[in-house]
Each structure stands twice: as structure tokens, then as C-alpha cells.
Amino acid sequence: xxxxxxxxxxxxxxxxxxxxxxxxxxxxxxxTFGYGLELKDFCPPDRLGAVIVKGLSRTPWPxxxxxxxxxxxxxxxxxxxxxxxxxxxxxxxxxxxxxxxxATVGANIIGHSxxxxxxxxxxxxxxxxxxxxxxVSCPNLSSPGGLSFGSDPDLAARLTEQAVKYAxxxxxxxxxxxxxTDIALLAKRVEMAGAAGISLINTIPAMSVDxxxxxxxxxxxxxxxxxxxxxxxxxxxxxxxxxxVKIPVIGIGGIFTAQDALEFMLVGAAxxxxxxxxxxxxxxxxxxxxGLSAWLKAENMTSLGQLIGKLQTGPPPLAPKDNxx
Amino acid sequence: xxxxxxYLPSAAGAPSxxxxxxxxxxxxxxxxxxxxxxxxxxxxxxxxxxxxxxxTFLLTLGTAPxxxxxxxxxxxxxxxxxxxxxxxxxxxxxxxxLLDRPFSVxxxxxxxxxxLIRAVGPATELLKALPVGSPVRxxxxxxxxxxxxxxxxxxxxxYLVAGGAGLGPMASLVDTLGSKARLFYGxxxxxxxxxxxxxxxxxxxxxxxxxxxxxxxxxxxxTLPLAEALQDSPRPIFACGPLPMLKxxxxxxxxxGVEFFAGAETRMACGLxxxxxxSVAGIDGQRLRLCLDGPVIDAxxxxxxxxx
Numbered sequence: 001x002x003x004x005x006x007x008x009x010x011x012x013x014x015x016x017x018x019x020x021x022x023x024x025x026x027x028x029x030x031x032t033f034g035y036g037l038e039l040k041d042f043c044p045p046d047r048l049g050a051v052i053v054k055g056l057s058r059t060p061w062p063x064x065x066x067x068x069x070x071x072x073x074x075x076x077x078x079x080x081x082x083x084x085x086x087x088x089x090x091x092x093x094x095x096x097x098x099x100x101x102x103a104t105v106g107a108n109i110i111g112h113s114x115x116x117x118x119x120x121x122x123x124x125x126x127x128x129x130x131x132x133x134x135x136v137s138c139p140n141l142s143s144p145g146g147l148s149f150g151s152d153p154d155l156a157a158r159l160t161e162q163a164v165k166y167a168x169x170x171x172x173x174x175x176x177x178x179x180x181t182d183i184a185l186l187a188k189r190v191e192m193a194g195a196a197g198i199s200l201i202n203t204i205p206a207m208s209v210d211x212x213x214x215x216x217x218x219x220x221x222x223x224x225x226x227x228x229x230x231x232x233x234x235x236x237x238x239x240x241x242x243x244x245v246k247i248p249v250i251g252i253g254g255i256f257t258a259q260d261a262l263e264f265m266l267v268g269a270a271x272x273x274x275x276x277x278x279x280x281x282x283x284x285x286x287x288x289x290x291g292l293s294a295w296l297k298a299e300n301m302t303s304l305g306q307l308i309g310k311l312q313t314g315p316p317p318l319a320p321k322d323n324x325x
Numbered sequence: 326x327x328x329x330x331x332y333l334p335s336a337a338g339a340p341s342x343x344x345x346x347x348x349x350x351x352x353x354x355x356x357x358x359x360x361x362x363x364x365x366x367x368x369x370x371x372x373x374x375x376x377x378x379x380x381t382f383l384l385t386l387g388t389a390p391x392x393x394x395x396x397x398x399x400x401x402x403x404x405x406x407x408x409x410x411x412x413x414x415x416x417x418x419x420x421x422x423l424l425d426r427p428f429s430v431x432x433x434x435x436x437x438x439x440x441l442i443r444a445v446g447p448a449t450e451l452l453k454a455l456p457v458g459s460p461v462r463x464x465x466x467x468x469x470x471x472x473x474x475x476x477x478x479x480x481x482x483x484y485l486v487a488g489g490a491g492l493g494p495m496a497s498l499v500d501t502l503g504s505k506a507r508l509f510y511g512x513x514x515x516x517x518x519x520x521x522x523x524x525x526x527x528x529x530x531x532x533x534x535x536x537x538x539x540x541x542x543x544x545x546x547x548t549l550p551l552a553e554a555l556q557d558s559p560r561p562i563f564a565c566g567p568l569p570m571l572k573x574x575x576x577x578x579x580x581x582g583v584e585f586f587a588g589a590e591t592r593m594a595c596g597l598x599x600x601x602x603x604s605v606a607g608i609d610g611q612r613l614r615l616c617l618d619g620p621v622i623d624a625x626x627x628x629x630x631x632x633x
Binding site: 032034039041042054063067070071074076083276280283 | 365
């Protein structure tokens with residue numbers, strides 16, 4: 001797969017996430033791009049705005065047993081359970097090659113306790129990582145961790161505050177869950193705690209059952225729904241967050257096309273992550289990047305900043321002929 | 326609806342055991358295997374789609390006979406390797422399948438790779454209904470074949486055991502191994518069994534079984550005739566099929582002290598090693614991704630108590 005380098009006359013796709021400048025707003029979502037190089041023949045990691053690698057814990061995790069994925073309702077339910085090689089193996093084996101390939105690298109971090117999160121943050125921040133994504137929203141952990149942190153604004157804020165300290169100069173973004181009472185409150189608390197940005201949504205807790213065997217399909221019984229059916233849910237939550245905080249919001253949820261990405265930007269996303277689409281077609285992020293340029297050109301716009309957050313929700317302006325004065 | 330019922334010969338003809346076909350990814354030097362086809366996305370067409378049983382069909386990809394096959398299709402490696410397939414674009418512009426589905430390569434024909442598939446859900450039903458000429462997107466080749474898992478496989482005589490759609494990878498192995506392969510084919514019931522006429526056309530001297538005794542072959546599980554054969558003459562085993570069958574064979578293989586390579590399958594999303602959907606339990610607590618470490622894998626490395 002060859003991709004022609006960006007031309008001089010191409011529109012500017014650069015976006016800023018806190019102190020980070022990304023060459024474009026398309027980021028590979030954690031858990032769907034491995035440790036960054038597995039898909040390089042289809043989607044070179046340096047072509048993306050950033051790559052967020054598989055969620056990392058301080059020590060390796062084996063993940064859940066039994067079936068881990070099922071298609072349902074037009075989407076995908078997974079219960080992988082954050083199987084990963086651990087921060088140490090990642091930094092030793094995968095990170096140097098990924099950086100050498102020219103990628104901007106985000107590390108998604110996960111833990112069963114505050115201490116485990118902070119150890120992972122500290123370890124990774126000391127390595128050559130561009131940013132951290134604090135995963136407080138994974139629905140696939142039975143023991144404490146993931147969602148149990150993100151669904152409590154106090155806990156999420158305290159964890160963020162600590163993680164930001166441990167990360168030092170490395171920016172920390174926080175990945176939020178969709179199933180919370182007040183997403184705006186959660187976003188604001190995380191912002192006040194020092195997050196450089198927020199990303200949402202993580203998967204929506206879901207399940208699928210087999211009527212014949214009377215059993216759940218997934219070994220973990222429940223999992224997280226992703227893909228096209230969650231896009232409308234994600235759009236709303238991203239809009240609310242973008243209107244509630246000043247830090248950049250990264251939109252995630254069923255983004256398969258440039259139009260999907262542009263819709264998220266319209267409601268306020270500064271960047272987007274693609275996950276399930278990559279599993280469907282590993283070249284899809286490149287197609288979206290190309291599509292963003294093409295759209296800007298067609299609209300005679302020079303940068304994505306002209307679109308981000310420009311959603312009009314007031315009453316439509318009256319047409320002159322209706323204005324009877 | 327589907328194409329004519331016909332058997333397409335292997336692209337390289339039937340190779341003799343002493344001259345394994347390079348098209349199957351096997352280097353005649355016998356030391357290593359050669360993958361001449363890089364993993365890639367190929368947009369191709371249905372060259373043939375033949376019904377083999379009530380729910381099993383043989384999908385041949387490639388092009389019409391007068392057209393050149395897309396690059397990479399004719400030297401597609403098999404021997405247990407697989408590809409991701411989907412009807413693309415879907416007929417009527419629908420979106421029945423979100424993910425591609427993984428299928429092992431049955432053999433490579435003069436048109437292109439052939440896949441033996443069982444229709445078990447909407448995505449496979451869709452493939453089953455594709456008329457000749459329909460567009461299909463293939464991502465492959467993927468995974469490791471028997472030649473990668475067992476580099477001196479060509480020197481050995483094998484029992485090849487297929488449970489149901491586990492017949493999927495067998496033809497290229499039978500083609501390559503010739504008289505060094507004996508196929509065992511088990512099904513649950515007559516309706517699932519592939520046409521015996523078709524099986525006779527390529528499978529050589531095979532043993533069949535039918536769990537409920539309604540179809541051809543012996544009544545009962547395929548592990549019974551396999552156990553008898555092992556008793557007479559222990560040989561290494563390659564098996565593909567449902568996990569409980571593989572687990573039973575792992576036990577048999579252990580008790581007869583023979584090598585056992587499984588063409589194992591799980592639900593799979595990416596096939597490229599990133600999603601961890603197909604991760605299975607190995608012995609000593611290690612995890613193995615069937616898409617990269619398999620699908621053909623030394624079955625003694627897997628923890629069958631955890632897996633099944």
C-alpha cells in the first residue's frame with residue numbers, strides 16, 4: 001500500500017491536543033491497533049495523527065476466557081479483558097520500533113487499583129511516550145478497575161490528578177465511559193484535575209445470548225458494544241463534553257468514514273479515534289484522512305478549525321421572504 | 326442461484342508427494358517454507374460457488390476463465406493458512422456483516438483460492454448465496470500452515486482429521502501429501518455431510534463417520550475410527566474441527582505418543598494480531614493468538630482444559 005506524501009496545496013489537517021501537535025486528527029483507538037506496527041503494511045503508523053496502543057497494565061494481563069467477540073445489532077461486542085504484555089515488555093520490545101517508524105505514540109493505561117494506574121503512568125512517562133490515555137472506562141473487568149473509576153467523578157478526578165503528577169511533562173488524556181449520570185460533570189472534574197484532553201466514548205456495556213443453548217455468547221457474559229450503532233450516542237456525549245470543557249475532546253464511536261469524523265468535529269471534537277473500523281478494514285484510517293482533505297477542498301476551507309464546534313443548535317435564521325416585519 | 330457443481334483442479338495439478346507444489350508455499354528444498362504472496366487486500370470475484378451439503382458450500386475466487394486472476398491469487402499459499410473474506414460491496418448495498426470472516430484455504434485452483442465454508446449465520450449465508458461474478462474482498466494470506474508449524478511435515482505420513490467444516494483446509498494437504506495422508510471425515514448428521522461423489526474426487530482412501538448414523542460412513546464420532554487406526558499404526562495427526570473434537574484427539578494423541586497439530590479456530594476479528602479476540606490458553610499460562618501463532622499449531626502447546 002503506497003500513499004503519496006501530502007502535497008503543498010493540501011488543506012491543513014493539523015490539530016492540537018494540549019501541548020501536542022498532531023499531523024492530522026485521525027488516531028488509532030486503543031485495542032484495535034495492537035502495539036502499533038502489526039498493521040504497518042496496511043496503515044503505516046506515521047501516517048496517523050497518533051497511535052494509541054493496546055491498554056497497558058504494569059504487569060502482563062491474560063484477559064478473559066471463552067468467546068471474546070460477537071457481532072450484534074450491527075455492531076461488535078467484545079470482552080477481551082485487556083490482555084496485554086505489560087508496560088515493561090512494551091517499552092522494551094515494541095516502543096523503540098514504533099518510535100523509529102515515526103509514529104506519535106499514546107499509551108492507554110489500565111489498573112485494578114490507583115496504585116497500579118500510577119505505577120504504569122510513571123513507568124511509561126519515563127519512556128519515549130508522547131502522551132498517556134487514562135482508561136477509566138473499560139467495561140470488561142470483573143475486579144476493580146476501568147469503569148469503576150470512570151463512573152465516579154470524585155474517584156476519576158483523584159486518579160487523574162495523581163496520574164498527571166506521576167506523568168510529569170507527558171500530557172494525560174482521560175478516556176471516559178458513556179454510561180454515567182452526568183457526563184459534563186465528569187468531564188469538568190477531570191479537566192480541573194489537570195487532564196490535557198478527554199476522549200470518549202469507550203464501549204457501551206452490552207451482551208448477546210444464544211437462545212438455543214440458553215447461554216451468553218461471550219465467556220465474560222457481558223462486554224462492550226462498539227461500531228456503527230454507538231455513533232449517535234457518542235455524538236451527543238461528545239457535544240455535551242465539548243460545550244462543558246475547554247480542553248480538547250477526542251471523539252470516538254463508530255467512525256468509519258470521513259463524514260463520520262467530520263460530524264464529530266462539527267459537534268466539537270478536536271480529533272477522532274477509529275477502532276472497530278480498523279478491524280473491518282485496516283486501511284480505513286488512511287481513507288478517512290484522505291476524505292477529510294477532499295472535503296475541506298470541496299468546501300473551500302483551509303483548516304479543520306473552521307468546522308470544529310460549529311454546530312448550530314439555535315432556531316434556524318429566518319429566510320428574507322418569511323420576514324414580514 | 327449459485328454456479329454449476331464442478332470440481333476445479335489444483336492450479337499446479339496434483340503434485341506428487343516427492344515434488345510438493347511451490348504454489349502451496351512449500352519450498353522443495355524441504356528446509357523452509359516460502360511465502361511468495363504477501364498479506365494483502367485483493368478485490369476479486371466469485372469464480373464458482375457450489376453447494377456441497379445442506380449447509381456447506383465451496384467458494385472459488387478468481388475471475389472468469391478468459392481473464393487473468395488478480396495478482397497473488399494463483400500462488401496463494403494454503404496448507405492450513407486462511408484468509409478474511411466478505412461479500413463487498415454487499416448485494417443491494419446492505420451491511421449484514423460488520424467484520425470479515427476467517428476461512429482456511431481449501432486448495433488453490435486454476436482460477437484462484439477455494440474455500441469450503443459452512444453457512445452458520447448471516448455473513449456465511451450471504452457468501453453462500455453469491456452468484457458467480459459477485460465481488461468479494463479477500464484479506465490474506467494469514468496465519469501459519471502445517472508447513473510452518475511442522476517444517477518436516479512432508480517426510481511424514483499423516484492422519485488428517487476433519488470434523489464438519491474442519492474439512493476446510495484438507496484438500497491442499499491431501500494434494501501435497503498424496504499417499505502419505507489418510508483423511509478421516511466426521512459429521513453430526515446426514516444433512517451436514519458433503520456429497521460423497523465430490524469427496525471421492527479428491528480425498529483418496531478416506532474414512533467417514535456420522536455421529537447419528539443417518540449418513541454414510543461408520544456410526545459414531547470420528548475419533549473411533551481414528552483410535553482404531555492409531556492402534557494399528559501410530560502416525561502424527563493434523564485435525565481441524567470443533568474444539569471438543571480437538572480436545573478428544575489431543576487426549577488420543579497423547580496416549581499413543583504421536584505428534585498432533587490442530588487447525589484450531591475461535592471467533593476472530595482482525596486476523597492480524599491486534600485485537601486479541603482469538604487469544605487462547607497455552608500451557609504454562611502463556612497466551613497464543615491463533616491468527617499469528619496458528620491456526621495450525623502444535624496442539625500439545627494448548628491447555629485443552631482451559632480451552633474447552
